[in-house]
Amino acid sequence: MSGWTESLAAAALWLGLPLGPGWGGPPxxxxxxxxxxxYLRIAAPAAGTLEQLLVRRGERVAAGAALFVVDRATATAERDRLAAALAQARAQRADLDTGRRAEEVAVVAAQKAQAEAALRLSAAELERQSALVARRVSSPDKLDTARAAFDRDRGRLAETQAQLAVAGLAGRPDQRRAADEAVAQAEAALAQGERRLADLAPAAPAGALVEDTLYNPGEWVPAGSPVVALLPxxxxxxxxxxxxxxxxxxxxxxxxxxxxxxxxxxxxxxxxxxxxxxxxxxxxxxxxxxxxxxxxxxxxxxxxxxxxxxxxxxxxxxxxxx
Missing domain, CATH: 2.40.30.170 (Efflux pump adaptor protein, beta barrel domain)
Structure with missing residues (x-):
């Protein structure tokens, strides 16, 4: 040490100050x-052939970057089937709100018109037989037959009127609730199928270094076996x-x-x-x-x-x- 440095060190010791490295104190x-x-070891939940390896060992990837793709043919077909099932459930639910088709309503309306005509005929016959029996020209049996025909035609007209009213109604509340539950179930199944499909082509959960790749394209990857190791x-x-x-x-x-x-x-x-x-x-x-x-x-x-x-x-x- 120089004389000036030694003087500073002596003053520090006299004042009780600690000496750091370079002043003679211990390191x-x-x-x-x-x-x-x-490491984050990224794997697919289902076994399959590794179709694509989209990263290389030693490179850095951003969050959300695609890492690899395992064979998705089966998962894609299942997703499409579930999408069709959802479309079917939604169509059946919508059908409950529309009532019958116009052509079906027209058939019921024609049946109502036919019942009205039959009722007019049976009403006229009942009136005629009542008058004949009153004048003792016809027998009571014929009057009873005419009255029965009138009652029959009146009941048939009431039936067709009720059918026509029902034809415009939506499904019953219980049917609509059941249809709503079927739609919700189909939506959940489709979401699960889409998630399985996405899991076969995972993305980086965060920006990271690709520490290692464990399989090459064309190799069979067991379910749950890591394909890429990341180090965020x-x-x-x-x-x-x-x-x-x-x-x-x-x-x-x-x-x-x-x-x-x-x-x-x-x-x-x-x-x-x-x-x-x-x-x-x-x-x-x-x-x-x-x-x-x-x-x-x-x-x-x-x-x-x-x-x-x-x-x-x-x-x-x-x-x-x-």
């Missing part, structure tokens, strides 16, 4: 660890092993300074979890000497998006507060 203690990635920036973390003498000073949220080979200066991280048990426990007893061997696992996340350059497996050193 801050370090904790060692490595970078770890929590927020899934990169630091795994550190902190000595027992320093772990008490760490808590979730504690800021850390990170060093690694070839990394830019100023990298930072924050503690997210501290293990409650030591990773390596000496046997038998915790003596003063054995406590120095205790190491606790601590996890931390990088502060900034630029720290995404930290690759899993990279060794890191973290400065600990003295």
């Amino acid at each position: 801050p203690p370090l904790a060692h660890g490595y970078v770890e990635g929590e 920036p927020d899934r990169v973390k630091l795994v550190l092993f902190v000595p027992e003498t320093a772990v008490a000073r760490l808590a979730p949220g504690t800021a850390l300074r990170v060093r690694c080979d070839g990394c830019p200066a100023g990298l930072g991280a924050r503690v997210t979890s501290v293990a409650s048990r030591a990773e390596y426990t000496p046997p038998v007893i915790y003596s003063v000497g054995s406590r120095e061997k205790l190491v606790f696992r601590v996890e931390a996340v990088p502060d900034a998006a630029r720290d995404f350059a930290l690759n899993p497996g990279l060794p890191v050193d973290v400065e600990l507060a003295p």
Whole structure:
């Protein structure tokens, strides 16, 4: 040290101020660890042949980018069948609101006109037989026959009038409710079929690095077997092993300074979890000497998006507060 530097150091010691690195004080203690990635392994829920692989190992993809396509012929046919079933259910529901067709109503109207004509004829015959019986020209049997014919034709006319009124009505409330439930069931089945179809061509849930591709086009992919492994920036973390003498000073949220080979200066991280048990426990007893061997696992996340350059497996050193 120069004389001026020595004077400053002496003044700091006299005032009780700590001396940092470069002033003759001891360097801050370090904790060692490595970078770890929590991968998203994207798979299809159904088995099939891998038709397309749309990403390459090592490239970055945006959220929503298509990753791969598994054979969708069967799922497409099922989706189309469910769409047709939904169209049928909706048509049947709409039919309940329309009543009968115009041609069917015309048939009932013609039957009503026929019943009216028959009733006029039977009414005239009843009147004639009543007059003849009153003059004792006709027998009571003929009057009874004419009265029965009149009652029959009057009932037939009432029937056709009721049929004509019903022809314009919609379906019964219970029928409409049942039809509504059938439409809802068909809509749910179609949504499920469309989801199964979409699951065979999954998209990236977030922007990420394509860490690995596990199948090639043309290969058979079992159901649930990952095809693409992604590493989003927020899934990169630091795994550190902190000595027992320093772990008490760490808590979730504690800021850390990170060093690694070839990394830019100023990298930072924050503690997210501290293990409650030591990773390596000496046997038998915790003596003063054995406590120095205790190491606790601590996890931390990088502060900034630029720290995404930290690759899993990279060794890191973290400065600990003295």
